[in-house]
Amino acid sequence: KAGVTQTPRYLIKTRGQQVTLSCSPISGHRSVSWYQQTPGQGLQFLFEYFSETQRNKGNFPGRFSGRQFSNSRSEMNVSTLELGDSALYLCASSLVGEPYNEQFFGPGTRLTVL
Amino acid sequence: DAKTTQPPSMDCAEGRAANLPCNHSTISGNEYVYWYRQIHSQGPQYIIHGLKNNETNEMASLIITEDRKSSTLILPHATLRDTAVYYCIVRVEDSNYQLIWGAGTKLIIKP
Numbered sequence: 001k002a003g004v005t006q007t008p009r010y011l012i013k014t015r016g017q018q019v020t021l022s023c024s025p026i027s028g029h030r031s032v033s034w035y036q037q038t039p040g041q042g043l044q045f046l047f048e049y050f051s052e053t054q055r056n057k058g059n060f061p062g063r064f065s066g067r068q069f070s071n072s073r074s075e076m077n078v079s080t081l082e083l084g085d086s087a088l089y090l091c092a093s094s095l096v097g098e099p100y101n102e103q104f105f106g107p108g109t110r111l112t113v114l
Numbered sequence: 115d116a117k118t119t120q121p122p123s124m125d126c127a128e129g130r131a132a133n134l135p136c137n138h139s140t141i142s143g144n145e146y147v148y149w150y151r152q153i154h155s156q157g158p159q160y161i162i163h164g165l166k167n168n169e170t171n172e173m174a175s176l177i178i179t180e181d182r183k184s185s186t187l188i189l190p191h192a193t194l195r196d197t198a199v200y201y202c203i204v205r206v207e208d209s210n211y212q213l214i215w216g217a218g219t220k221l222i223i224k225p
């Protein structure tokens with residue numbers, strides 16, 4: 001069974017631009033969560049989607065948004081990029097999104113904002 | 115803020131058991147303890163989780179104290195490939211499906 005895939009793996013943008021990241025969950029997984037990982041703040045939860053609905057959201061500004069499609073694939077968008085948005089963005093999928101379910105992580109997208 | 119406290123780093127000799135402690139003194143009765151690890155440049159990998167009882171799987175064992183205020187992850191026979199950052203996580207009760215990640219423990223396995 002294929003794992004979680006994220007595209008692109010690396011991205012370089014400049015301040016003020018916007019970016020869209022993509023995540024394809026494991027086949028059959030309906031829950032997709034997004035995380036931001038930086039050296040200073042560690043892993044921080046962005047949001048979680050289940051059946052095309054955002055069920056939970058972390059403490060990030062409205063510039064960070066996401067969506068999920070009917071095939072469970074998910075995208076996240078960051079508008080008006082800031083230097084501090086440089087990070088590894090991780091996507092994780094799980095079977096039904098229950099808290100005691102194992103989350104499977106993708107390799108991440110490394111975003112650099114110049 | 116994370117509800118767990120872990121030592122920032124630990125060393126272990128290859129072939130020996132690695133015991134990683136975690137303090138979660140404010141854990142609530144229905145909150146699970148999860149362990150994940152992140153090998154350099156990869157996404158985190160689930161290891162194990164538990165509520166009250168000790169748990170064991172093919173990767174590790176999880177020992178939870180009777181008062182549930184602390185736990186220990188045990189890698190029985192550490193290999194060089196176990197070098198990673200290990201995260202102990204407690205789900206915040208009112209956070210729905212959100213896991214709050216701390217800084218983790220950097221475990222270095224030495225030959």
